[in-house]
Amino acid sequence: MPATVDIFIPCFVDQLYPATAMNMVKVLERVSVQVNYNPNQTCCGQPAYNAGYHPQSRAVADKFLQDFAAPPAAAAQNTLPRYIVSPSASCVGMVRNSYNELFAGTPEHGACQKVQARTYELTEFLVDVLGITTIPGARLVGKYTYHDSCSALRECGIRAAPRQLLDAVSGLERLEMAETTTCCGFGGTFAVKFEAISVAMAQQKVEHALETGADYLVSTDVSCLMHLEAYIKKEKLPLKCLHIADVLASGW
Template sequence: MNVQLFIPCFIDQLYPQTAFNMVKVLEKAGCTVTYNAEQTCCGQPAFNAGFQREAKEVCTKFLHDFSGSEYIVAPSASCVGFVRNYYPKLFDNSSHHNEVKELQKRTFELADFLVNVLKVEDLGATLHTKATYHDSCAALRECKIKAEPRALLARVKGLELTEMNDVETCCGFGGTFAVKFEPISMGMADQKVTNARQTGAECIISTDHSCLMHLDGYIRHKGLPIQTMHIADVLASGW
């Protein structure tokens, strides 16, 4: 199966190894992965900040960069959720209307794609640690992803996964929310990390580096004995 790789801005700039690990995982699952080096942003930051016209220009470029019929897979439910749920509104009753409908059907977050499209759950990964999983708001509410990451993690040898309290509660990032409402955002991060540590976990795993970036910043600031890890990095461990 041919797959187009979409790498979000912050992963490209801050966590490139996660992108490389995602390629390893997809290739091990039998995919031929292509990467369009001309790709940029999905348009979500501008849209969320209220700049819809500017966002639409970026989104139009995304449509051009990812034209074709192949599946588009990204290590971010946040970006995937934006493409699936907001592109139809931006391009409603436009010349791109039908193109966007097709784009919705072929754009997937990594865990969702592995489990529901490729029907693969065991990637042969090994990671000896105790961990807990964080449901990102975008994965849970916009992409309806809940069981898929857990099914993949359950098959990682050596990984002990324990659910935290209030697992579906937001971590407090929310993009510019963390900047505009920093005290609230930090309070939410504190609650999330506290719940994670109460499980005895050494690691917080998620589909979204945006959440993990926020939590890791809080963890480092407080000097806490817990780390964060993207699910792509977990699935690429030990082989």
Template sequence: MQVDLFIPCFIDQLYPSTAFNTIKVLEKAGCKVSYNPEQTCCGQPAYNAGFWDEAKIIGSKFLDDFSQAKYIVSPSASCTGMVKNAYNDLFTNSMVHNQCRTIQSNIHELSEFLVNILKKDYFGAELEGKAVYHDSCSALRECRIKDEPRQLLANVDGLELLEMRDTDVCCGFGGTFAVKFSGISSAMAEQKVNNALAVGAEYIISTDASCLLHLQAYIDKQNLPIKTMHLADVLAHGWGNV
């Protein structure tokens, strides 16, 4: 199967290893992966800040950067949710209405694509330890993803997957929310990390690098015995170079 890879600007700039691990996992699943180096942003920062005209310009480029004939896979539920949902506000009944609808139906977050489209949930990954999965707001509420990451993690050798309290509560990042309301944001991160520590977790795993960046910053500041990992990095762990 041929797929187009969408790497959000956040991962491109801060977590390039997650992008490469996404490719490794997709190729191990039997996909031929194409990457358009001209791709940039989906427009989510501008859209969430209320700059819809600017978001539409960025979104129009996004639509042109990807093929309408192939699946589009991204290691970000947040950006996938932006395209699947917010593009309705930007492009419904516009000149690119049909193009937008096709792209929206083609784009999938990594775990949802692996489990529901490819029907594969085992990749020979190995990671010793105990982990919790953090349901990001975008994954759970925009992409309706809940069981898929857990199914994949349940098949990682050596990993004990635990459920923490309030797993579906926001971590506190929320883009500019973390800047505008830093006190509330930090308190929400504290609650999330403490819930993970309470069940003995050594890892917090999620589909969104932005959530993980926020939580890892709190962990580092408090020097806590736990770390964050992106799902793609876990699935590529224990085989080959990661």
């Protein structure tokens, strides 16, 4: 029986990078996953949470729990878990970690735990849950370097899965950059409040990427890539940013 997922599309992906969301669907369906989309979904609550507005964040997070509650029919039939999959480790990290604080000691705590247990970032779902390390037909000619986003690495423990999938893409060669685990400088409102520091961090990250001679800078998080791409375009540098879903959906 094929796995079934409810996809969570983060606010900024929905508004700024819709093609990445569609590519995630394309990849999931390529490996015979049944994909569902709830059009009522909105935000995980991370922007408000990171800005210190926890009551407001909890209200948004409560809606997330309702939007992604497993259908009663699925539980009654004792089928495979109804997974929640997102193209953003940042949002997945919010659900897995920050929701513990928001819902501790509340009547919603049990529902929160059930949702947390079903929530995965795209690459860890493919590799760690489904055991898939190759997307059939994926092809992109060139060299890439990989950026470990803070959320993916530190909040979700994701490091090997993206590289396994990318290394299996036909025509693609990996070149690891120096300090790949160092923050890119985005950090949401950090980039606004501390612009000079944020830009300097982006500059350092991009310089390390360029030193490898890579054609592409790839990551699991478009928030990081959006930040780095802005610096790259401003400086007119020869480097293209791609979300991993866009890479895996290439060539077929």
